[in-house]
Amino acid sequence: MTITMYGITNCDTIKKARVWLESRDVPYRFHDYRAEGIEAGKLNGWVGKVGWEILLNKASTTFRELADKDKQGLDEKKAKALMLAKPTMIKRPVLELGDRVLVGFKPDVYEQAVK
Template identity: 85%
Template sequence: MYGITTCDTIKKARVWLESHDVSYRFHDYRAEGIEADKLNGWVGKVGWEKLLNKGSTTFRELPEADKQALDEKKAKALMLARPTMIKRPVLEVGERLLVGFRAEVYEEAVGAN
């Protein structure tokens, strides 16, 4: 699971995983960053639009010029420079990639794994 420890959605997802005895490793973007290869793989699976959290404080605080004319290249550069702009949590379940937390989606993904 990828995210930041202070995120309320991360906290909910971690509680859900722990209450369902699902083991996981937590990767904190603030402490560990994100590798370009990892981000490129995610973008290839779900698209940059799903990963870039335009509602995040980090994104909202960007200069207007940085928010304009977004495309894959620019979005990836922003997320690599400031990983807290990546939607949370990102959970890798086998070959699947879950972005955000919904208990029913986690239930289906963990049950299918």
């Protein structure tokens, strides 16, 4: 099973998740949103699996700095457009394990997922 972690390098949660995986010798590939962006097809796939409400990080600095008009009337289409334009609004990490998608870092969930 190929594992890919999506996020940004300087995120504290990403750092914790990476340490967790590496300390258990779990091989993974890291995809940095800032350096590589995110493809619409990939984002659409995640939204289909976990929902845009889970993926959109309303607590992120990027989201909080948006104009009020951009935050109002959020629906799937608007949320996806925001996340594609500024991928740092996507909750971190997103972990792809084959056809499964995990959002956020919870050691107990990771433990079950990588068995």
